[in-house]
Amino acid sequence: MRIDASDVRKTYGDVTALDGLSLSIPSGSTFGILGTNGAGKSTLFRLLVGHDRPDAGTVAVGGSDVTEDGRRIRERVGYLPEHVGFPDGLSGREVLAVHSAIRGLPRDGRTARAVERVGLTPDEADRRVSGYSNGMQRRLGLATVLLPDPDVLILDEPTAGLDPRGVDEFHAIVEEITAETDATVVFCSHVLPEVERLCDRAAVLHDGRVRASGSIEELAAAAPEPGDETRGDRRGRRGLRAVFRAAVADEPAGDSRVDGVEVTS
Numbered sequence: 001m002r003i004d005a006s007d008v009r010k011t012y013g014d015v016t017a018l019d020g021l022s023l024s025i026p027s028g029s030t031f032g033i034l035g036t037n038g039a040g041k042s043t044l045f046r047l048l049v050g051h052d053r054p055d056a057g058t059v060a061v062g063g064s065d066v067t068e069d070g071r072r073i074r075e076r077v078g079y080l081p082e083h084v085g086f087p088d089g090l091s092g093r094e095v096l097a098v099h100s101a102i103r104g105l106p107r108d109g110r111t112a113r114a115v116e117r118v119g120l121t122p123d124e125a126d127r128r129v130s131g132y133s134n135g136m137q138r139r140l141g142l143a144t145v146l147l148p149d150p151d152v153l154i155l156d157e158p159t160a161g162l163d164p165r166g167v168d169e170f171h172a173i174v175e176e177i178t179a180e181t182d183a184t185v186v187f188c189s190h191v192l193p194e195v196e197r198l199c200d201r202a203a204v205l206h207d208g209r210v211r212a213s214g215s216i217e218e219l220a221a222a223a224p225e226p227g228d229e230t231r232g233d234r235r236g237r238r239g240l241r242a243v244f245r246a247a248v249a250d251e252p253a254g255d256s257r258v259d260g261v262e263v264t265s
């Protein structure tokens with residue numbers, strides 16, 4: 001399912017979280033959202049799943065407007081917020097069983113598969129979530145969104161707080177989904193190599209707008225020439241880091257090709 005946001009505005013009191021944001025995410029792509037703190041990434045995700053409404057503009061998933069068709073869209077979209085809470089008294093496995101029952105999913109062993117997929121051991125899955133570490137909670141959260149085999153996965157900083165093993169397991173899960181399904185995977189991250197490794201496309205958000213978007217190759221090619229933005233890079237490599245720096249600079253230094261570049265084909 002493709003995702004389209006067009007000229008979206010969202011304010012909270014005096015704060016403008018999204019300021020005319022437009023973005024297209026092709027069906028089946030693995031799409032990384034990069035941005036500074038407060039750029040509007042989480043706000044965009046909440047709008048994409050209908051947990052919040054835009055003040056202006058439109059947000060569509062699979063061609064359907066989220067504000068009109070939110071319920072049906074949420075059945076096909078797995079959304080993992082940045083912070084997830086679980087009922088303390090339940091075990092991880094029970095949390096998954098409750099999620100499965102609420103969604104009316106068949107009892108076909110999918111909770112056990114989800115536990116295994118995210119790298120929780122059977123023993124950990126049987127422990128109460130009140131004793132879970134941050135990383136275990138992130139894994140459980142990911143397991144809940146994988147349960148229905150969604151067409152779209154929207155993951156808000158999925159690797160934040162994970163140890164290196166957890167990060168590797170997350171990468172393996174995304175690579176498995178990409179290889180075996182047509183699902184569209186959208187996640188935001190502050191880890192540029194992670195986006196470079198996993199994503200075929202990416203966008204850089206800053207001050208509630210898309211400053212650059214396109215395939216990883218297009219973005220890298222749009223980066224300033226080595227010698228200006230990339231001077232500190234020993235390898236002189238042009239890449240996402242350079243395009244990111246230039247895209248979020250309030251006054252792009254020298255070559256301004258990256259600022260506002262729209263390389264989405």
Ligand SMILES: Nc1ncnc2c1ncn2[C@@H]1O[C@H](COP(=O)(O)OP(=O)(O)OP(=O)(O)O)[C@@H](O)[C@H]1O
Pocket residue numbers: 012015016017035036037038039040041042043044
């Ligand atoms: N519910 C809210 N009430 C008031 N302000 C909000 C609310 N949600 C977001 N904001 C503000 O909107 C702006 C964008 O926030 P958002 O959480 O979307 O950014 P982000 O890119 O996800 O940031 P981070 O990388 O720090 O998680 C920020 O200035 C934030 O303080």
